[in-house]
Amino acid sequence: MNARVFFPARRAAAMLAGAAALLLISATLSGPAWAIFGGGPDGNRHPNVGTLICYYPQFGVIAPFGSGILVHERVLLTSGHGIRDISAGVVIPLGVTFDENLLPADPEDPSTWFDYEVVGFVGGCREYPPGTGANPHATDIGAIILAEPVRGIQPAALPPVGLLDAQKTDGLLQAGPNGTRLTVVGYGWDLSFPPPEAVWPFEPVPVVYDGQIIPFMGGQRKTAQSGYLGLNDAWLHLNQSPAAGYGGTQSGDSGGPVFCIGPDGNEVLVGIIAWGPVVGVGFNYRIDTPESLRFIQDVIDSLGE
DSSP, X not given: OOOOOOOOHHHHHHHHHHHHHHHHHHHHSSSOOOOOBSSEEOTTSOTXXXXXXXEETTTTEEEEEEEEEEEETTEEEEXXXXXXXXXXXXXXXXXXXXXXXXXXXXXXXXXXXXSBOEEEEEEEEESOSTXXXXXXXXXXXXXXXXXXXXXSOOOOOOOOTTHHHHHHHTTOOOOSTTSOEEEEEEEOOEEETTTTEEEOOSOOEEEEETTEEEEEOOEEEEEEEEEEEEEOSSEEEEEOOGGGTOOBOOTTSTXXXXXXXXXXXXXXXXXXXXXXXXXXXXXXXXXXXHHHHHHHHHHHXXXXX
């Protein structure tokens, strides 16, 4: 993924313009977190975590837009603010991929840049923008509906209602430097120090889209562990301070999953990555609530399968 790409001068100009545009994306997308940091490549540990490949008309680039977790063979659970931005035309969706490393198979054939076509988007956010995520009345949940079932990948199992509350009551969620660690997964930028700065870790690949040569900004599925901080009725707060020994998320990871360890010792899906300042507190929308589980079930029921 870090191999250098060489191309003619005209393509080089397109790549430089695209790289400059990507620097601006981080400042303009609402609620963006640019990367998993303090962790490493996910490999095939979480094959049901995918991303939406999109065209960014304002910047003239193609890049992953957020992350998501498969909860049904045709439903990718993601952030509500991502759905809001799609509805507002911030990006033009092309399709969903579950590849751990993102590169266009054929630079001249957009259908090879993703695995599954998209036929619908559901959800949104309330009492947002970022900065209000700690408000228990705010919401941030959405779903991407795929045209065809995903084969060969097992959807994530949904948690029972109130799992995190029960773990807190039982003393299984502990804050502090040696506290409980939860796993986060997503596609996004890297974070370099000092100072904390988002950097794009992959050189762009020139592709042909709508008759023009533009940059395809690749990506990689990554994972890290953040520390438990606290709960309210809708939000799970995580410590993502490297100084405390934790990793974390930023935009680009929005919509990806948060896993805790369940009673059987296996990972259980409990949250959606939403927002948070670089190396600060990560705010994640809980899905172990009646409201979130009802939303997911309603989306699945709407498929009529």
